[in-house]
Amino acid sequence: MTMPKNIYKALEGIVGPENISDDPAVLDSYRYSLAHTAIHLGPFFDTFTPRGSAVLLPGSTEEVQAIVKLCNKYRIKFKASSTFWSAQGYPSEDNTIQLDMRRMDQILEIDEKNMFAVIEPGVIGATLQAEAMKVGLNTHIPGAGCSCSTLAGATSYFGSGPSNLYGGWHYDNLLGVEWVMPTGEILRTGSLGAGCGWFCGEGPGPSMKGVARGFIGSKGAMGVYTKCAIKLFAWPGPTTLPVEGIVPAYKTSLPDNFKAYTVAFPSWKSWADAVYTIWDTGVGYIAHRQYSMFGRDLKFAMIKILTDPTKTLGDLEEILDDPEVQKITEESKRDFQIVLAGMTKRDIEWQDKALDEILSRTGGWKVEAMNEPEINKWMLLYLIRLGHKNLNLVFGGSYDGCFGLLGSADFGTSHVEEAAEFKKRWEKRGAVVEAGGDCMMGPIGGQGGGGTCLWENFTCFDPYDRDSIEGTLEFFDACTELGLERGWGVGMEKWNSQARGPDGRIAPKEERDRIHLSAPQPDIFRYQHKIRKAFNPNDLGDAYYETLDDS
């Protein structure tokens, strides 16, 4: 259905004719393919998120507020997105207005002394990091990579990634927020609301940050966040990353106070022990089980390809035949990557020694092949900038994580082999890439530890191949079944299925209710329903803010 002319005109009056379109081709460029799984949902062959009724590019908070007020007046649904990483940023219902926030892309302030930045939605991890480094600071880049909006990760979604260890998750890092609420009112959270600046995320009374964000964020379903302040942390490196090498094998040489290692362990028990000790000792700057996303069998061969600009995926089989590669692959079966950053010479020396001691106590080792200079410098740059994140999609164009073992280090490591073996059996059926079963990727958590080891078992497939997609979906169903049977809970392959159905639209209420009622604490969703009713009385957001209305 096309938007009534008077409403279109009114919206055009807000943003200007050059910043609104209802041309079908433009609208179709704002639809997400559910063949890509849309992050833990599908995949569903040849299915797209619904076409919006218009796309708007607001340029200021005032424009956003005017749009939201107009939407309330005419009861029009709206969905804001900044960098469109997944289906959650796109409409899930027909006749929704899509707000593309890319014009609001300013870094408004970097407060060097108080270590935070004030940013608009269009600021991505890479640009914020580049600017922060100029003043000796760094930003946490969530797992989606540096192409993604920092504000979106901080206000509206998970915000977890490799630098959790030192930089903290974004639910911790979020300070003041400027929030155009679903009614069009503007709320400034924390110290900002008291006129005291951006430095604190909480203000008087119950946590508005909690309402706006909580643990996982409202995923664009509860108004629009137009500015936020985000905590930065120390960067003891150069003001600009010195990058060398030929595309795509870029690498960096940093001073001696930086070290990057791939460490591996004889058992998962020792792996977990090492992680706990790392948390206890406080060593490390970035820690992630990164390259296992390619699969236990393929990871080192892929690293060989990615660090040599003359190589392509076409060389993979030949590289895999190399006995030396096979040896290293076996050696790094239970691994993770860690970057140490010393604030002083003594600090890096101590961290290096501490890591050696941790390895010695747990029986772990440094994978020497990953210390080869060309690989090591590539790994260092990769982990600091997280600019190659879409290697997730390198094989066939699509991936999704299954299982999603979120918990302590012991939790993930206790189940990884079983989950890997299960996947390996399914890999043999041909629908997904044969990668060795264990494709568990994720951060090893934050300093202090506890409950923050999140792994997803990467599953790569071809979004243009119906058999591949249907086979993957079948596998994901089997993962869910196994996860429930084994008490691991519903895997991340289904995390969003309560919100969005296989046709790309919102799941029917009965289905959502069924899922929420089967959750350990359905009351949570009843409370959220009350919050939503209070904050979003005209119901202009989508089901990603999850509610249960069974009264």
Place this chain on the structure above:
Amino acid sequence: MALEDFAAEMDRCSQCSYCKWIPFDHIKSWRYAKNCPSVSYNNFNSYSARGRYAVARSLLKGQSGYSDKVRDIVYKCMTCGSCDVSCKVCRFNLEPLDMVRELKFKLVEEGHVLDEHQTIVESLDKEHNTMLQPKTGRGEWAEGLDVPRLFSKEAEIVFHAGCRFSYDRDLWNSVRSAVTILKNAGMDVGIMGEREMCCGGRIYSMGYRNEFVRFAESNIKAWAKAGVRMVVTSCADGYHAFKRLYPRLGFQVQVMHVVELLNHLINEGRLVLRSEIPMSVTYHDPCHLGRQGEPYVPWDGVEKKIKSQIIVYEPKRPRYNGAWGIYDQPREILKKIPGLQLLEMERAREYSWCCGAGGGVREAYPEFSMWTAAERIAEAKATGAEALVTACSWCERNFMDAIIAQRDAMKVYDIVELVQEAI
């Protein structure tokens, strides 16, 4: 190829938006992080490579038609290829630049053309140049030079001036210098004069594939008749056409851009740069010489899968990702000029920002084209350099026009002019 041949890529594009930024590893500031002039200026997703994949799919599936907006989306792409480089940081099985070109071909074949482009194509048919000038004037730039004109005389090397250099009097010094330097270095070089024809590269990037082929075949035939063994050009567009596109039609003659040859002559000691030029400069990599200047590698193969779902090609497909373009030679030349200081812009080499002149954008969307050039000039000025140096007539002209429009004082040079001055 046809647009339908890219249907798989349309689905396999992961919608990640890497195509909107320079490779992230190279980002040094907020200000110069973007790579695609089209989406940077027009903002809607549809103006990026990922958006154009979606637009193409929508057209193929009949979900949208050929509206004015679609023409705007498609033709407001300079085909500069920066999206292609950024995409391929992580992908081995997508060709966004080829897809966008195919989208342009499709629109032209279906008759959804722009008047501004059509005027050029019609003139090209008649006058064999893209400058809307009479063909009789094509050799005037070389008047007074002692250089043989093919076919009446023979030469081992043909120097192809290109449309812009041939008719833009402000730029004549560069091509006149090029020919003079080559001759003085003992090269057996000739020109086609008024018989020279457009390479076809400009209209190819506007979407006129068939017209391009006609011009390519004519040039190939003419050079064969003249018996030349090497084509040298100062035009980056021409270089790309001869080096990358002509071989698909069976062309086998050696092709060199003048910067390659000059650097070679300097390295061999046949050209000595003695005169000091006390100036700081920054070098702009032309898209067609840099990321699109990689040599053609023949390939005729098919897609296959290994490890069940990893997409590869049989035989191995050549990878064009900008890694092997012409970047070092111009920099080596500039570093050898006494007194000259070379300062790099934040976006350089394969992730260089486009000048704004390509893909028919300069002709059809002058405001957008000038904005793009102005962005680059701002970046050049940020280095502190006094002058912007390039190796492409189209870049040079666009920069000069933008500087005039801004009433700026920055100087623009073709690299050959500086070489001539330094001899």
